[in-house]
Amino acid sequence: RQADYDLATPEAMTMVRDLVNRKTTKDGLIDKHFNRRAFNETEGLPEWFVDDESLHSKTSLPVSKEAVRMMREKLKALDARPIKKVAEAMARKKMRAAKNIAKIHKKAESVIANDEMTEAEKARSINRMVNRATKAKPKEKVTLVVARNGNRGVQGRPKGVKGRYRMVDPRMKADLRAVKAREKRKKKGGRR
Template identity: 60%
Template sequence: MATVEAMTLAYKLANREVTKHTLQDDYFNRYALNDTEGLPDWFVEDERKHNKPNLPITKEVAQLLREKLKALNARPIKKIAEAKARKKLRANKRLASLTKKAEGIAQNEEMTEADKSRAIERMMSRANKSKPKNKVQVVVAKGANRKIKGRPKGIKGRYKMVDRRMKKDLRAQKAHEAKSKNKRRRK
């Protein structure tokens, strides 16, 4: 990706505000032909960082770059987009199988209309029921789990490490929220 300075230079060259020769003259300074042989690496790195001319950039170019970055950041992350697409695909498959079953029930001549509608409703309600999510297991950070990094032994599924400090902080936060809620009610 181009830097702001590079975009400014390109913009000026395209609008003929600056010529190639003036650019070369501007970039020639006392550090252009600096000899760095025999100097320590840290010194050469430091010189490379600080011995550059500061190029002025225009507001228009800076705004253009900001808009470009906003557009890039607005795009969804690839993994998230893929996960959403998989979820949508699964939902479509479920819906297709449900419609097939519903058609089968609807064409069954042995059942009455009320039985058919009840069967279809029951099937839809079963499909809409979501599986209960596994609760987050709370692991107290004391004893064997005191200074552990990573998953503690014997813990399967989702977990959260807690310690005394966190417990006290949470209690204080809840008390503060309750207090502020009471103050709002009084007014």
């Protein structure tokens, strides 16, 4: 896998770039990393001191601007990837669209094979099929039915309500209205 060989830090990238461009040699790299911290013996030292040393006593390796820029680009590419859920939803949408296209294709072939229709009729019927398949269906609005008097103990569909509905008590309806108003204000760019 490529991830196993990826350069994870700008320091590593700089080091590799120097090796490739022959600015340093393998021996030079090894020599460069021998310093007073090379043999960091911690035997006999108090634990608090070892912890403090591990936090603050680090050698800073030289980093080129280009390596930092490349790492930032790599991180941007990682951040730009969609969230797993969103990616799955997009894939499902694509699959559905592909199925619809395949279905339309079959129907179109059967229409084309029909010898009783004229060319214009065939084109019209294929266009109609495509338009019907690609037209976005509007979402049905949910009707809020307030549970008052006649509707208070109703279990089934209340009278005179068509389509989707939701039973609410008067308090709930007021709260929902307030939430919607707040959302509207946010979109317009209100003060809060």
